[in-house]
Amino acid sequence: MATPDARVPKVMEVLIDAMMNLRATETEGIFRVPTSLTELEMLRKQFNSGDYACAAMRDAHLPACLLKLWLRDLSEALIPDYYYTNALYCDTVEDRQRLLKSLPEENQNVIVRLFELVYTLSKHSAVTKMDLNNLAMVFSPCFLRCPAMDPLVVMENLPREGMFVRGSFGDYCKARDALAAATAAAAAGEQENKEAADQEASKVEA
DSSP states (O other): OOOTTSOOOHHHHHHHHHHHHTTGGGOTTTTTSOOOHHHHHHHHHHHHTTOOOOTTOOSTHHHHHHHHHHHHTSSSOSSOHHHHHHHHTOOSHHHHHHHHHTSOHHHHHHHHHHHHHHHHHHTTHHHHOOOHHHHHHHHHHHHOOOOOOOHHHHHHHHHHHHHHHHHHHHHHHHHHHHHHHHHHHHHHHHHHHHHHHHHHHHHHHO
């Protein structure tokens, strides 16, 4: 699986940076609260022209809405149609990880960068009111698009699509928490070793 610092399209990185600079982690309803359609359309045209300036953005909702729009406007969902049916029946962590690792590298890079954003936002859900369940609802259409033309099939598949995305978000967040805990434990161990070494050195000097 890709890493959080893997290369992603510039528009995605610019919009995420803008969100963070505009205090997305302190913004209630981030990704859920709509923004001005006029401003959103103007920013979309600006970005499409290759101008990624963000100075005129007033709050985190605008870059968040454009990021969501950009993801939904991609010619193909983050999970391509070829993998769609398998994704619906990924009921375990192992199943989801296996499928995600089988995706094209470009897709993996974008997905992991999005996972990292979700992880960061989830740590502030008490303020943003956007927990993993809410974020999964927002991003499910970006991950999976039912290829069937029958509206009934589309509706029937929505719960399983949501389960896949919510499960994947949860898997990533648990893995990141475990990594953070291991890193903290290792740092604490190094500090203890250093203090012990300093004590021994002071005894020798004495």
